[in-house]
Amino acid sequence: MPELPEVETVVRSIVRIVGRRIVSAEFCCLRILRGDPDQMSAALAGRRIRGIGRRGKFIVMELDGGQCLTVHLGMTGKLLLDGLPGRHTHAVLNLDRGALRYEDPRQFGKLEVSRGLPGRLEKLGPEPLEVTLPEFAARLKRRRARIKAVLLDQHFVRGMGNIYADEALFRAGIHPLALASRLRPERVKRLRRAMVEVLTQAIRKGGSSISDYVDADGRKGFFQFEHRVYQRTGEPCVTCGAPIRRTLVAQRGTHFCPHCQRR
DNA sequence: ATCGGTACCTGCACGC
DNA sequence: TGCGTGCAGGTACCGA
Numbered sequence: 157m158p159e160l161p162e163v164e165t166v167v168r169s170i171v172r173i174v175g176r177r178i179v180s181a182e183f184c185c186l187r188i189l190r191g192d193p194d195q196m197s198a199a200l201a202g203r204r205i206r207g208i209g210r211r212g213k214f215i216v217m218e219l220d221g222g223q224c225l226t227v228h229l230g231m232t233g234k235l236l237l238d239g240l241p242g243r244h245t246h247a248v249l250n251l252d253r254g255a256l257r258y259e260d261p262r263q264f265g266k267l268e269v270s271r272g273l274p275g276r277l278e279k280l281g282p283e284p285l286e287v288t289l290p291e292f293a294a295r296l297k298r299r300r301a302r303i304k305a306v307l308l309d310q311h312f313v314r315g316m317g318n319i320y321a322d323e324a325l326f327r328a329g330i331h332p333l334a335l336a337s338r339l340r341p342e343r344v345k346r347l348r349r350a351m352v353e354v355l356t357q358a359i360r361k362g363g364s365s366i367s368d369y370v371d372a373d374g375r376k377g378f379f380q381f382e383h384r385v386y387q388r389t390g391e392p393c394v395t396c397g398a399p400i401r402r403t404l405v406a407q408r409g410t411h412f413c414p415h416c417q418r419r
Numbered sequence: 420a421t422c423g424g425t426a427c428c429t430g431c432a433c434g435c
Numbered sequence: 436t437g438c439g440t441g442c443a444g445g446t447a448c449c450g451a
Contacts, residue, residue, distance in 0.1 A: 158444055187428080213445075231445045232429080244429090262428045264445050301422060309421095310446080317444055366444065367431080387443095407424070409442075 158213060158229040160284065160315030161358035161379065162369055166235055167210045169371035170256065173237070177204045177252040178219070183267075185246035188233075188260060190268035199223060199269045200249065212280050212314025216273065226274055230264030237372045256372070280314040284351050287313060292348045296336045303339065303347075304332035305406040316351070319364055319386045322411045324351040326385045331419040332403070332410045357382065385411040 158166065181200040183193040203219040210216070215227040215235070227235065238254050247258040247267055258267065268274055282291065292313075299306045306312050307321040316324070325332050327350035330343055339347070363369060363377035366387070370376055384394050389402040393413040403410050 162444070228445075230428095231443070233445090260428095261430065262443090262445085264428065266446085299421085305422085311421095319444065364444075369444070406422095 158233065158363070158369060159317030159320050160210075160213060160355055161320070161361075162363035162377065163210050163213050163215060163229065163315070164359050165363045165371050165377060166229070167208055167215055169373050169375070170215075170235060170237065171208050173251060173254070173256060174205050174208055176254070177202065179250045179252055181250070182248045183246065185260075185263060187263045188230075188246050188258070188265050188267055190266050196267070196269045200225065211273075211277050212283070212310055213317070214277055216277070222271055224270050224273060226266075226268045226270065226277070227258065228266045230260060230262065230266065232262040232368065233258065233260040233265030234368075234370060235372050236370075236374065239374070280310050281312045282314070284313040284315055285355055287348070289345060289348055293341065293344045296339060296344055299336035301336060302332065302405055303330060303334045303336045304408075304410055306336040307351075308406060308408065313351075315355070318408050318410075319366075319383070320351070320354055320358065322386045323354045323383060326350075326412060326417060327354055329416055329418075331417045332405050332412050334419055385413060387411065 178200050181197045183189055189196060203223060205217055205219060207218040213228060217225040219225060236257050236259060241248065241257060242259060244259045244261045245257050246260055249256040295312060304321055304325065307316045328347040330347055358364060358379040361377055361379040364379040365376035366380055385400050388400045389411060390399050393400055393416055396415045398413055398415040400411055401414050
């Protein structure tokens with residue numbers, strides 16, 4: 157579910173708990189934890205939240221004493237403030253005022269407590285909204301895989317996912333099966349611009365609510381109404397009217413216009 | 420190092 | 436109504 161715009165929206169909806177203290181932490185699902193639940197609870201109890209940020213699709217909460225709580229929402233993870241626990245509530249942070257709970261039906265998400273930023277996060281690629289054109293071009297040159305697969309690789313850029321990869325490629329007029337290293341400079345430039353545009357607009361709309369994505373206050377996003385190819389298989393292309401096609405790239409459903417996106 | 424394929428889960432829509 | 440199938444925003448891990 158959550159790609160960069162959705163995670164950014166969630167972060168913005170929980171920044172107001174910065175300054176609050178974690179009174180206690182309860183975990184009831186081991187699958188979503190990186191680490192031992194008792195050790196994690198002990199490490200969190202009593203800590204004050206000093207800051208909340210985003211790194212790619214990871215939510216990073218900085219705590220007292222240099223500790224970090226890192227949350228990845230996986231496909232169906234949610235962070236929710238001020239509501240009642242449900243069937244898929246797997247973790248609850250009781251705060252000195254209110255509570256933050258983690259819900260995740262598919263349990264693909266992960267919670268982790270570490271001293272400082274987890275090492276894995278250091279190895280991710282640059283933020284797609286910050287990467288410069290020269291760096292973007294240089295990184296693409298090194299990749300032999302198809303462009304869609306490369307955009308999904310978090311070591312290439314961090315934060316792109318299936319929706320925004322398809323949408324950026326459509327807006328740039330690039331076929332998802334094109335080889336990354338073979339893209340002409342003009343197309344590389346267009347791709348970077350399309351990526352920045354689509355992510356920026358999606359953030360402005362609060363992300364895409366495909367089935368159940370909501371921010372910490374339960375608010376849906378509206379960018380799903382702006383999708384031009386994602387999950388529009390068979391529907392007419394907004395530019396040329398040709399039916400949108402679906403194929404598989406890197407085992408992911410991939411949507412494109414066969415007329416507007418030439419190889 | 421990089422690549423493609425697979426595993427990990429639940430829920431939903433669909434056809435029969 | 437019920438059942439099987441395929442599909443869904445994710446990463447990690449495996450051999451090649």
